[in-house]
Amino acid sequence: MLTHEHEANILANYLIRKPISSELAERYQNAIQTVDAALDPRELRLWKHCLKHPVLLSYIDSGMALHNSFSRIRKRIYIMFCILETTPDYAGLFLPKKRSLWYVPGFLFDMGIAALKGIAGLIIIKIFYNGRN
Amino acid sequence: MAATDFIVIGSGPSGAQAAQTLVESGYSVMMLDVGFTDEKQYEKQMPDGDFTSLRTSDKNQHHYLLGDEFESIQWGKTQTGAQLTPARRHLIKGINVLSPLFSKTFQPMESFAYGGLGAGWGIGCCVFSDTELEKAGLDPSRMHEGYETVAKRIGITGSKDDAQPYTFAQLTNHLPGHTIDENSKSLFGKYLKKRGQLNKKGFYMGKPSIALLTKDKGSRKATSYNDMDFYSDKELSAYRPWMTIEELKKNPNFNYTNKQLVLRFEENETLVKVTTIDISSRGEKTFHASKLLIAAGVMGTARIVLRSLNAYDTKIPILCNEYRYAPCIQWSRLGKIDTAPRNSFAQLALFHDETGKNEDVAMASLYSYGSLMLFRLIKEAPLNMRAAAKLMRYLSPAITILGIHLPDHPSDKKHLELVKSDNEWSNDTLHAEFSLTDQETKAVRERLSKFKSAMGRLNCTLLKMIDPGHGSSIHYAGSLPFSDEEKPLRLQRNGRLSGTKNVYVADSSGFAYLPAKGITFSLMANAHNVAANAINDKQNGR
Numbered sequence: 153m154l155t156h157e158h159e160a161n162i163l164a165n166y167l168i169r170k171p172i173s174s175e176l177a178e179r180y181q182n183a184i185q186t187v188d189a190a191l192d193p194r195e196l197r198l199w200k201h202c203l204k205h206p207v208l209l210s211y212i213d214s215g216m217a218l219h220n221s222f223s224r225i226r227k228r229i230y231i232m233f234c235i236l237e238t239t240p241d242y243a244g245l246f247l248p249k250k251r252s253l254w255y256v257p258g259f260l261f262d263m264g265i266a267a268l269k270g271i272a273g274l275i276i277i278k279i280f281y282n283g284r285n
Numbered sequence: 286m287a288a289t290d291f292i293v294i295g296s297g298p299s300g301a302q303a304a305q306t307l308v309e310s311g312y313s314v315m316m317l318d319v320g321f322t323d324e325k326q327y328e329k330q331m332p333d334g335d336f337t338s339l340r341t342s343d344k345n346q347h348h349y350l351l352g353d354e355f356e357s358i359q360w361g362k363t364q365t366g367a368q369l370t371p372a373r374r375h376l377i378k379g380i381n382v383l384s385p386l387f388s389k390t391f392q393p394m395e396s397f398a399y400g401g402l403g404a405g406w407g408i409g410c411c412v413f414s415d416t417e418l419e420k421a422g423l424d425p426s427r428m429h430e431g432y433e434t435v436a437k438r439i440g441i442t443g444s445k446d447d448a449q450p451y452t453f454a455q456l457t458n459h460l461p462g463h464t465i466d467e468n469s470k471s472l473f474g475k476y477l478k479k480r481g482q483l484n485k486k487g488f489y490m491g492k493p494s495i496a497l498l499t500k501d502k503g504s505r506k507a508t509s510y511n512d513m514d515f516y517s518d519k520e521l522s523a524y525r526p527w528m529t530i531e532e533l534k535k536n537p538n539f540n541y542t543n544k545q546l547v548l549r550f551e552e553n554e555t556l557v558k559v560t561t562i563d564i565s566s567r568g569e570k571t572f573h574a575s576k577l578l579i580a581a582g583v584m585g586t587a588r589i590v591l592r593s594l595n596a597y598d599t600k601i602p603i604l605c606n607e608y609r610y611a612p613c614i615q616w617s618r619l620g621k622i623d624t625a626p627r628n629s630f631a632q633l634a635l636f637h638d639e640t641g642k643n644e645d646v647a648m649a650s651l652y653s654y655g656s657l658m659l660f661r662l663i664k665e666a667p668l669n670m671r672a673a674a675k676l677m678r679y680l681s682p683a684i685t686i687l688g689i690h691l692p693d694h695p696s697d698k699k700h701l702e703l704v705k706s707d708n709e710w711s712n713d714t715l716h717a718e719f720s721l722t723d724q725e726t727k728a729v730r731e732r733l734s735k736f737k738s739a740m741g742r743l744n745c746t747l748l749k750m751i752d753p754g755h756g757s758s759i760h761y762a763g764s765l766p767f768s769d770e771e772k773p774l775r776l777q778r779n780g781r782l783s784g785t786k787n788v789y790v791a792d793s794s795g796f797a798y799l800p801a802k803g804i805t806f807s808l809m810a811n812a813h814n815v816a817a818n819a820i821n822d823k824q825n826g827r
Contacts (some may be wrong), residue, residue, distance in 0.1 A: 183346075183355045187358050222362070226382075230663075239346075240342055
């Protein structure tokens, strides 16, 4: 069974590609208990699936951004995002950075990939939800 | 209990200024207030330093940036008050319980905080034009005196630029203008280049006048531009009404009594009796004074007045500025970062004065996106969070957020009504109905489209026009409009409530029209005048 610590680490790895301390994992656990982040049975099945296969996270997150942008699944990812952004060790990953024009092509490519992931994610969500109904 | 000269209800901008005028005139004043404060004392957890350096150094930042109960994690459709930082969350504490409001169309923000809504005010200070004052039912010459008095008390900045007629106008009591950040300097530079075209369309840009010290004033320090203004009032450079009350507490004539939810007043020949519920003991208490000044905010005042006059199920008008906010991208700022010291308040103001007569002016306050963090932005992007963070991190230095306010006129589609209910504190609930007429909807759409086009002329692309709903402007007025006749539920021009002898209303309830320029400075000036009128009546035995 996946613990909240494990869940926190998977989310941190998805968001910043870095491991996190147990203190931050505990903060994540506190947060999801304090703010209402309980998943309904359908979301929970999808969420467990994502955590078992973390490669799916970016697709499900992208798809949910189009399907139901304020879903509880996204809320959990968002909570981890908030925790990471307010941790000094990772602040540099969130603060603005000076960029040259050379940054733009790579940036646009990444945004294009994110958009495609959105479409793919939508399809996965539809299949998953329809298949389970 | 011995009667005091004056009771003032509410510690917000109006209450604080009215109380100061009364105390300075030598009268005994009791202020009744609920007065919630930041019990977690987040401000004390914030080390000195600017926002960016704290972000990279302070291990405890999550306490005051996210909140111990993760108060900053707001998920779902943006609601009024959603942007409040943990140190300001007490602004909305207890509202749903102590003063319930039922409405499907109107979601206002009220406050029982110490200092009222002024504890989270954006500190904009605009002088209404004479035409706007007259439409609101206010005497322009008295209001100019009030503006000068309040400006001298609180300290406001003023910059001589195209916006001056709409900001501090002819005020003599003003401080030097504040410094603006690089993003805004760049935008203002573009405005200056295209000024002729924009002026022809009725648009004027400049620095807003704000209640921020650019010079030390007593114990209050000039701003250090640390960009912590949304989190802390530590430097006391941005004015908050509680600062006035803290000063007044040093005067033996002033008595601040908190935890009191005012229910009603009753008058006899010489005294006003005020009944409250003590929110700690839940017991009723009574207080007596020669005169009463109500400054509980428009909805709070409406509840007290309607309940006291037993005017249940009676519709009274309400005014509220239409509000939209819109993130814009200034493309030339992409990839650049601003390391210069800055404050978090509006950097620029853009006024739309279609007729050139300084009437029915619309106003946009322009903010740069700094200290509010990426997490408030990313949920707006239709992308996964990782990509959204990358997008917003790149865009944020180039983002300007327009907060657009439009003027509001009375109509029969906007009203309040007090209805009996089983609410445990007051046995009633305020009902609100607020919608625009077709003509108003069309006018709003046209106005917003003009702002979009003006920003386009400044090479600034408006990404999205966000409508947080009626009530979100946090500017309310007009529930007990001024009248020359002694009609029920109207205020006399001096602020006295019609049908009463010693009850005055010192907030914006009397304004029969609501200009878009930001109401706080005007309601403080009016509160000073109402207090002066009440003193005058007392001295003349009225």
